[in-house]
Amino acid sequence: MNDMRTMDNTVLNETKITARDVHVHYGTTHAIKGVDVDIADRTVTAFIGPSGCGKSTFLRCLNRMNDTIPGAVVTGKIKIDEADIYDSRVDPVQLRAKVGMVFQKPNPFPKSIYDNVAYGPKIHGLAKNKAELDEIVEKALRRGAIWDEVKDRLHAPGTGLSGGQQQRLCIARAVATEPEVLLMDEPCSALDPIATAQVEELIDELRQNFSVVIVTHSMQQAARVSQRTAFFHLGNLVEYGETGKIFTNPEDSRTESYISGRIG
């Protein structure tokens, strides 16, 4: 990928993901009740809402991670670049390489830092030889804003890093497979304020290359890192729009109550 900083604002509003009438059932629980949303490319979109509102569930629809949960049923249409990801011809395994995911708790594999990052590229055969793999790993670690901290100990275990470093390593790992969309499920909830600030800064940089969707419990975080915000409540998408507008002048009374701390 080239340096795309120059294109930053010109492509801001191009739609990357379209969801229409998405429902999710876990057994008898109706977790998502008809969500319609358009997520823009090269933008950070934040999903906020009280616990159990379905924001994480909806996020996991976008890379079909719900398929790995027994009893989960997803209906409706989700398209990435106009291609239906729930089409029977789509291999969810391939899809997940295109739609990377970062989880709530840093989950580095019990392998070296290098092997953690090289894991995805190796599986998908992205490197022809060791030199290329080295290059991919370095690039991913640089994008994860952790290269300078680990370049001298690439073969030390990834589990030995601090919490914030582990989470950036996991972001680098997700970036290494050249995804187009990066999903983040409360990526800072297990981190201290300093590590959170570093990860937030990184998210802002990732916007140059990826469409980032982040689920967060912290409204301040949503306000800081996102350009667009979606508010979920009880499985419904209540309100979706420019972050500034949602936080200063929400249309729905439920959004206003949540933002001012009355429900949650």
Add this chain to the structure above:
Amino acid sequence: MTPSWIALIVLAIAAAGFVLARSRALRAAAREGRRLHSLPGYYGWTAALYAALPALLLLAIWLVAQPAVTRMMVWPVLEAEASANAVPSLMMADVQRLAAGLDAAVETGRLSREAARDLPAGEMRAAMAAQGVALGSEVTSATRDAALRWRRLAGVGHLARTIAVIGLALAGAAWGVSRAAPDFRARNAVERAMRGTLISAALIAILTTVGIVLALIFNTIEFFRLYPASEFFFGTTWSPSFGGGSELGILPLLWGTLYISLIALLVAVPIGLFAAIYLAEYAHRNVRSWAKPMLEMLAGIPTIVYGLFALLTVGPLLVEAFGRGGYLGLGWMQGGTAVMTAGLVMGIMLVPFVSSLSDDIINAVPQSLRDGSLGLGATRSETIRQVVLPAALPGIVGAILLAASRAIGETMIVVLGAGAAARLSMNPFDAMTTVTAKIVSQLTGDADFSSPEALVAFALGMTLFVITLALNVVALWIVRRYREQYE
């Protein structure tokens, strides 16, 4: 009074102490208008514990010590008569039988108390025979005197025992009742007693282990005094003969043990591990809920049943294939009992050990690691091979080593399935034998426990113990060493 009666009386005293202490504490609290430190029941329990525990402990010690003390006090009577080659323990056994016979005769009324005391030595054998107590030889006067002394001492001892134990119980109960006042921290006292009980249970387990190990060590040392250690550890022939001139080399037995265990592990590890992976990663919850208990039921089958299975089914099947005239035409196998027979059956026996432990270990790998791998676009089997198994590996190695120590210590399958020939051979279709099987054969039958042929069993047991202990230690070390990797 018999020990069980004494114990019952002690318990009755404890119960009375409970009631008295509880009501005393309640009354004291009501009189002084104060709250009790503990719930009333705790005051009762303190008195009951003070009454029962020391008294029952004394009773237990007394039961163990009295015969030994009596024996010591009776021995001087016999000593004068003991000839040079007499065995003291046998003479003492005669005395004890005679004393017991006299007791029985008095109890059934066949002899009066006085008649029992005055019966001349010459008539005793006949009298005892009438009572149903067979004595080996005519009773000498020394034996008679000793038996009478035994009876007298035992009578005194029993009376003293009754008085001491019940007295202690009463004193304990009284003390417990007297302390039942609102200030007394009965709850803490019960807590201490509970802790003491738990500690003594742990101590019993540990001391038993220590005792077994010490017995093994002393008998092993005794064996090495009679038989050179170098020939035992490096001898390649095992041919014990109770007439003397045995060759007791452990190598053929050790080879058989390790060879059979190796085959067993070659069967058990892949099957067990793959079953565990299926159950932990692929199986639907419903399948898992019945498949796992089914698999674990294999572990509940007694090993003798596996042995029968080896002898009657697996052995003949193998002979049909690999024996002379078998349909493979190889003629490698002479009879149904062979290393392969025992190894295959033992492998099946070990499957649930490997699978059950591995299943737990694979389940302990955090789901977040699986999600991370799946989220990067890995398939399930890629995730298992590259993330789950490496993370679970130390635990799986531990499980395999535990299975190995089971295999090495296994006896019945080997006795029935592997044959009895101690032989050093590479052919897995030959009959061989193991350390455990030879321990059985050295100790069954009329073994003279001072001969090297019998004592060798302890040396074999010690060797086995050291090997399995080392395996267990290594297994625990590996599991502990790599456990923190998940964090």
